[in-house]
Amino acid sequence: MMADPTRSARPSRLFIYEWITGGGLVSEAGALPESLLREGLAMAHAVADDAANAGHHVTLLRDLRVTGLHAPGGETLEISGRTEHDEAFERLAQQSDATLLIAPETDGALLDCVRLAEQAGATLLSPAEAFVAVASDKQRTAEALAQNGTPTPRALVLAPDDALPEDFHYPAVIKPLDGAGSQDTHLVAHSGDRPPAYAWPRRFEEHAAGVPASVVVLGVAGGETLALPPCRQRISADGRMTYLGGSTPLAAGLAERATQLALRAIEAMPTLVGLAGVDLILGDAPDGALDVVIEINPRLTTSYVGLRRAARGGLVNAMLSATRGERPEIDLDPRPLAFDADGAVYWDLDR
Numbered sequence: 001m002m003a004d005p006t007r008s009a010r011p012s013r014l015f016i017y018e019w020i021t022g023g024g025l026v027s028e029a030g031a032l033p034e035s036l037l038r039e040g041l042a043m044a045h046a047v048a049d050d051a052a053n054a055g056h057h058v059t060l061l062r063d064l065r066v067t068g069l070h071a072p073g074g075e076t077l078e079i080s081g082r083t084e085h086d087e088a089f090e091r092l093a094q095q096s097d098a099t100l101l102i103a104p105e106t107d108g109a110l111l112d113c114v115r116l117a118e119q120a121g122a123t124l125l126s127p128a129e130a131f132v133a134v135a136s137d138k139q140r141t142a143e144a145l146a147q148n149g150t151p152t153p154r155a156l157v158l159a160p161d162d163a164l165p166e167d168f169h170y171p172a173v174i175k176p177l178d179g180a181g182s183q184d185t186h187l188v189a190h191s192g193d194r195p196p197a198y199a200w201p202r203r204f205e206e207h208a209a210g211v212p213a214s215v216v217v218l219g220v221a222g223g224e225t226l227a228l229p230p231c232r233q234r235i236s237a238d239g240r241m242t243y244l245g246g247s248t249p250l251a252a253g254l255a256e257r258a259t260q261l262a263l264r265a266i267e268a269m270p271t272l273v274g275l276a277g278v279d280l281i282l283g284d285a286p287d288g289a290l291d292v293v294i295e296i297n298p299r300l301t302t303s304y305v306g307l308r309r310a311a312r313g314g315l316v317n318a319m320l321s322a323t324r325g326e327r328p329e330i331d332l333d334p335r336p337l338a339f340d341a342d343g344a345v346y347w348d349l350d351r
Contacts, residue, residue: 014051054317172204219274
C-alpha cells in the first residue's frame with residue numbers, strides 16, 4: 001500500500017520528546033552539554049516544523065534552562081523537576097496519537113525512554129525496544145552485523161584499566177559502548193597515547209580511512225525498509241571526531257554503495273519501524289571492498305535537518321504512514337544541499 005507523504009488521513013496529536021531539551025537532565029544542576037543541546041534543538045525544531053506544516057498538533061517538553069524551543073501551532077510545556085517531567089511524559093505518551101522519541105544512547109537514556117513510552121501504551125514513530133536495545137550497544141551491534149557478513153572495523157572491548165594494545169593497527173578510535181554525539185570519543189595515534197580515563201568499558205576500533213557517510217533508513221511496519229539519500233558527513237579534524245554537519249547528494253557510485261551497505265546492516269538487526277541512521281565509511285576501493293559500518297543510531301540523527309528539507313512535505317507524514325504499515329512515497333528535491341549540526345541548511349552548493 002502506498003501513502004502520500006504530504007497528506008494524512010486526519011490531523012494527529014503528536015508528542016515529540018527530545019531528551020536534552022525536554023528535561024532528560026532536569027535533576028542535574030549546571031549547564032546542559034553544549035554539543036548535545038545544539039543538535040537536540042536542531043532536531044526538535046525540525047520535526048516540530050515538519051509536523052506543524054503537515055497540520056498536526058505538536059506538544060514538546062522544555063527544560064527551563066533551554067531557550068528558544070517552540071512548537072509551531074502546538075504547545076511547549078515547561079519542566080522544572082523530575083516528578084513533573086515523568087508525569088508529563090507518561091500522560092502525553094498515553095494521550096497522544098503518536099510519540100516520537102529522540103535521545104542519546106548514553107547510560108541507557110534512549111532505551112529507558114522507549115520502555116517508559118511503551119509501558120504507557122504509546123504508538124511510537126521511532127524504533128521500538130528490541131531494535132534500540134541492540135543498536136544502543138556498539139559491541140552488540142557489531143556482533144549482530146557479523147552474523148550476516150556486514151563489514152565493521154576490527155575492534156576489541158577495553159576495560160577501564162586496560163592498557164592500549166601494542167599489536168593493533170593504528171590509528172584507532174576509542175569510544176563508549178553506548179556513546180552518542182561523539183562524547184568521550186578520541187582518535188588514538190599509537191599505543192603510547194593516553195586518552196582520557198573513562199570509568200566504563202569502551203570499544204577500541206581501527207580508524208577506517210575513506211569518506212564518512214550516513215544513510216537514514218525508514219522501516220515500515222510489516223518489514224520493508226526504505227533508504228533516504230545518503231549524506232556525506234563533516235567530521236572535526238581535532239581528534240575528537242565531532243560531527244559538524246553534512247551534505248547530499250553523494251556521487252552516484254558512492255551513493256549506491258552506501259545505500260546497499262546500510263540496508264544490509266539494518267537486515268542484521270531486530271525489525272525496524274521508524275527512522276534510524278547508519279554511519280559508515282566508504283573506503284578507497286572502487287568496488288566497495290573497504291567499506292565498513294561504524295554504528296547504527298536507533299533514532300533520528302542530525303542529518304534529518306537536511307533530509308527533511310530535501311523531502312517535499314517533510315518526513316513526519318512518511319513516519320506516520322510507516323507506523324501504519326503503509327509504504328510512503330517520498331518526493332525528493334534533487335538540488336544539492338548542506339547542513340550544519342545546529343540546523344542551518346544551505347541550498348544550491350557549487351559542486
